[in-house]
Amino acid sequence: MNLLNPFPLRRSLFLLALSLTFGWPDVAKSHLAQSAVTRVSVLTQHNDNDRTGWNPYETQLTPQSISGRNQFGKLFDLPVDGFVYAQPLVVSDLLVAGKKRNVVVVVTEHNSVYLFDADSGARLWQRNFGPSVPIPNPSWNQPPYIFQDLTNEVGITSTPVIDRATQTLYFAHMTWDAHDGPQGKHWLRAIDLMTQQDKFGSPVRIEGTVKLRGHHLPTMGRHGVPDTLDFVPNDHLQRAALLLSQGRVFVAYAGHGDKSPFQGWVFAYDAQRLSAQPPLVWGSTACSSITTAPFHSGGIWQGGMGLTADAQGGVYLMTGNGKFHETLECYGDSVVKLAVNDSELKVADYFTPCNQALLDPMDIDLGASGVMHLPGTELILGGGKQGRLYLLDQNRMGKFGGNNSQFDCPNANVRQEFQVGCDISPAASDAPRTPCNPPPKPDGMQSHHIHNSPIYWRSAQRGPVVYVWAENDVLRALPFDEKQGKFVSAKTNADGQRQPLTVSGCKSATDNPMEAWTTGQAKAPGSVALASGQIAQLHTGMTGGMLSLSSNQDKDGILWATTAANNDANQHNVPGILRAYDANDLQHELWNSYQIRARDDLGNYAKFTPPTVANGKVYVATFSQRVSVYGLHPAQANLQAVNLLKDDSFENGEQHWTGKFQVNNAFPYHGTQQGVLCPNLTEDAMVAQTLTAQAAARYTLTAYCATNILPGNLLPGRLGPSPYRYLTLGVSVNSRVVARQLKIATFAGYQKYTLRFAAPKGAQIKVWYYAPRVRPVPNFVTVGKSQPTPYAIIDNISLAPDFK
Numbered sequence: 163m164n165l166l167n168p169f170p171l172r173r174s175l176f177l178l179a180l181s182l183t184f185g186w187p188d189v190a191k192s193h194l195a196q197s198a199v200t201r202v203s204v205l206t207q208h209n210d211n212d213r214t215g216w217n218p219y220e221t222q223l224t225p226q227s228i229s230g231r232n233q234f235g236k237l238f239d240l241p242v243d244g245f246v247y248a249q250p251l252v253v254s255d256l257l258v259a260g261k262k263r264n265v266v267v268v269v270t271e272h273n274s275v276y277l278f279d280a281d282s283g284a285r286l287w288q289r290n291f292g293p294s295v296p297i298p299n300p301s302w303n304q305p306p307y308i309f310q311d312l313t314n315e316v317g318i319t320s321t322p323v324i325d326r327a328t329q330t331l332y333f334a335h336m337t338w339d340a341h342d343g344p345q346g347k348h349w350l351r352a353i354d355l356m357t358q359q360d361k362f363g364s365p366v367r368i369e370g371t372v373k374l375r376g377h378h379l380p381t382m383g384r385h386g387v388p389d390t391l392d393f394v395p396n397d398h399l400q401r402a403a404l405l406l407s408q409g410r411v412f413v414a415y416a417g418h419g420d421k422s423p424f425q426g427w428v429f430a431y432d433a434q435r436l437s438a439q440p441p442l443v444w445g446s447t448a449c450s451s452i453t454t455a456p457f458h459s460g461g462i463w464q465g466g467m468g469l470t471a472d473a474q475g476g477v478y479l480m481t482g483n484g485k486f487h488e489t490l491e492c493y494g495d496s497v498v499k500l501a502v503n504d505s506e507l508k509v510a511d512y513f514t515p516c517n518q519a520l521l522d523p524m525d526i527d528l529g530a531s532g533v534m535h536l537p538g539t540e541l542i543l544g545g546g547k548q549g550r551l552y553l554l555d556q557n558r559m560g561k562f563g564g565n566n567s568q569f570d571c572p573n574a575n576v577r578q579e580f581q582v583g584c585d586i587s588p589a590a591s592d593a594p595r596t597p598c599n600p601p602p603k604p605d606g607m608q609s610h611h612i613h614n615s616p617i618y619w620r621s622a623q624r625g626p627v628v629y630v631w632a633e634n635d636v637l638r639a640l641p642f643d644e645k646q647g648k649f650v651s652a653k654t655n656a657d658g659q660r661q662p663l664t665v666s667g668c669k670s671a672t673d674n675p676m677e678a679w680t681t682g683q684a685k686a687p688g689s690v691a692l693a694s695g696q697i698a699q700l701h702t703g704m705t706g707g708m709l710s711l712s713s714n715q716d717k718d719g720i721l722w723a724t725t726a727a728n729n730d731a732n733q734h735n736v737p738g739i740l741r742a743y744d745a746n747d748l749q750h751e752l753w754n755s756y757q758i759r760a761r762d763d764l765g766n767y768a769k770f771t772p773p774t775v776a777n778g779k780v781y782v783a784t785f786s787q788r789v790s791v792y793g794l795h796p797a798q799a800n801l802q803a804v805n806l807l808k809d810d811s812f813e814n815g816e817q818h819w820t821g822k823f824q825v826n827n828a829f830p831y832h833g834t835q836q837g838v839l840c841p842n843l844t845e846d847a848m849v850a851q852t853l854t855a856q857a858a859a860r861y862t863l864t865a866y867c868a869t870n871i872l873p874g875n876l877l878p879g880r881l882g883p884s885p886y887r888y889l890t891l892g893v894s895v896n897s898r899v900v901a902r903q904l905k906i907a908t909f910a911g912y913q914k915y916t917l918r919f920a921a922p923k924g925a926q927i928k929v930w931y932y933a934p935r936v937r938p939v940p941n942f943v944t945v946g947k948s949q950p951t952p953y954a955i956i957d958n959i960s961l962a963p964d965f966k
Contacts, residue, residue: 220776374449854925893917
């Protein structure tokens with residue numbers, strides 16, 4: 163089979179053109195046992211210049227191969243010196259130090275670039291590119307505005323881009339000179355991946371000027387009034403991923419949060435002659451007068467997503483809050499198409515929603531995401547903080563349909579618009595009602611921002627599908643009807659065609675019914691699915707899910723998502739979770755990094771950064787100064803790693819545990835039930851389980867324990883592993899105690915305890931929790947009150963091989 167031809171001829175030619183023009187997917191073939199092994203490179207944010215987020219050449223990771231938690235998990239971490247906001251990039255078969263390797267490129271806010279062996283995790287080289295900009299920063303962190311969107315420092319924020327043909331890494335970074343102003347400086351670098359050395363005139367300082375637009379401006383220059391606008395480095399942040407298209411590198415800028423003054427800027431450099439001539443420059447809101455233009459905003463941040471390019475060289479972007487004016491050519495809250503020639507960047511077309519006058523003052527950026535091009539079509543798709551997607555014809559984008567004072571005004575000038583972010587409130591009887599888990603906000607009160615971008619897959623079972631995960635919402639699949647050229651619901655019209663999604667979107671089950679497979683069961687930020695089928699959200703806030711998709715062409719599709727685990731990630735560093743779904747059925751979550759958290763936890767969530775999937779591995783950026791790498795565990799390490807309590811006994815009724823204990827749901831740490839030991843004056847209590855070690859390895863046991871038993875309560879036991887007279891968590895291997903925890907903290911709530919030990923293959927591993935007999939303590943008795951019942955609780959027990 164032709165590896166580039168799983169689709170009809172037109173789409174096959176389109177994908178081939180992508181491969182040749184944009185380097186996606188970068189494929190190196192080696193023939194082993196008469197079968198082609200395809201090695202994939204991910205050279206740009208979301209895989210290609212369409213920003214589909216799709217790797218169609220993944221043969222190792224399939225829904226079947228990752229479904230067992232013991233088969234798939236974290237392999238290793240790549241330690242770095244700062245936060246990682248950029249998506250890791252992968253280059254296959256790169257010659258480094260005389261050896262061909264698969265490598266992964268990681269950049270940090272500390273202005274460092276790392277090259278790691280993508281398969282072993284070995285660091286091949288590291289280079290730092292100067293002092294990062296400290297945060298807080300006196301230049302833009304003065305009250306009343308304190309910049310908190312980035313933490314600690316600003317260095318390399320956006321995702322770089324790689325030119326495989328010249329083995330060149332392009333990236334933008336910001337440095338700080340405390341003695342010159344002080345001020346920040348923006349740079350564009352081109353370095354050789356093999357030698358680490360600068361090339362093509364690198365580095366070049368990013369600076370430029372644009373001519374102000376507007377019908378009255380010709381008189382300004384004649385009367386000594388400036389008619390140009392300068393790029394001010396301190397006012398701007400480089401957030402959107404870099405774009406390499408038709409021999410030029412595109413770098414886009416927005417402000418530091420909403421700190422005025424700032425504008426949206428695009429710089430286009432000759433990729434192999436960075437310093438030979440000035441870049442082409444365009445400003446999104448360089449209009450009106452020199453006194454007002456600096457405050458027109460319209461930043462190009464796109465939730466970290468890169469600019470998009472078509473095969474003809476057109477470049478697409480989305481702007482955030484800012485001034486819009488048709489006549490003056492101000493493009494705040496707009497989708498813009500730039501034409502590129504030898505002398506200028508010029509607006510070729512644009513779309514601005516009818517409610518732009520409301521979006522701007524309400525901080526509902528259209529440009530919180532970027533533009534995705536639907537492969538095989540002339541359609542582009544994008545949406546922002548309103549939670550609404552716009553489907554546009556790339557050759558007739560619609561321009562501006564006119565001002566409207568209604569927030570939900572219709573845009574008749576677009577191919578299609580529909581809502582994807584929706585409120586899902588649990589039933590009153592199911593909603594959490596504790597101070598830690600308040601009920602969700604009433605319907606209509608939650609935000610449903612779309613960040614980063616939707617992603618795309620062509621499924622043999624479902625056809626073309628786009629996936630999106632807005633904040634405070636569930637993961638959604640949107641089927642695309644190629645005959646109609648629109649996204650459709652499950653409802654059919656009188657002629658048998660499926661009804662296109664409308665602006666009422668997922669808010670109306672009557673107008674826009676969706677098939678069950680199109681909806682996931684977890685919310686972002688984190689949530690739990692209750693027995694009733696409702697969704698109980700633990701917290702509200704940013705950012706939704708950051709998505710990537712892997713498949714073996716049109717089959718074995720896996721939707722990968724990183725989200726904040728259970729907290730608002732807006733201006734906070736919070737734990738993250740990696741999830742994997744069957745892309746043909748989002749009701750089926752295949753795996754997540756919390757199932758065996760002791761082994762697979764990624765650390766703190768990297769805001770707006772999708773995972774990278776290539777060659778059987780998943781690379782996840784974090785705010786814990788590392789990139790976590792996941793993949794299939796080798797056969798010898800495919801051990802029985804299980805959550806012993808939740809998945810093996812108490813909650814499913816199986817009798818794999820022995821001893822004297824109770825089960826209730828009074829104080830659950832994980833799930834709904836936990837094991838409770840209830841010793842008394844005449845009886846001790848113990849719970850135990852025995853497993854067989856499937857390989858010689860080191861193991862890690864983690865458990866969460868709590869008790870109200872004081873040391874003075876304890877008496878010598880009779881049932882347990884005598885002569886213990888303490889509350890003890892322990893492990894025995896072949897009847898010999900190899901690890902134990904004697905001191906369980908009293909009145910401290912749940913505390914995490916970890917035991918590590920070694921066991922040979924075939925050994926009997928016994929995990930046990932023991933409480934000896936107890937007696938009343940004199941100072942525990944109060945006149946008129948009964949003695950509290952002693953208890954010892956254990957929950958969330960996990961036994962896993964130690965892969966470190």
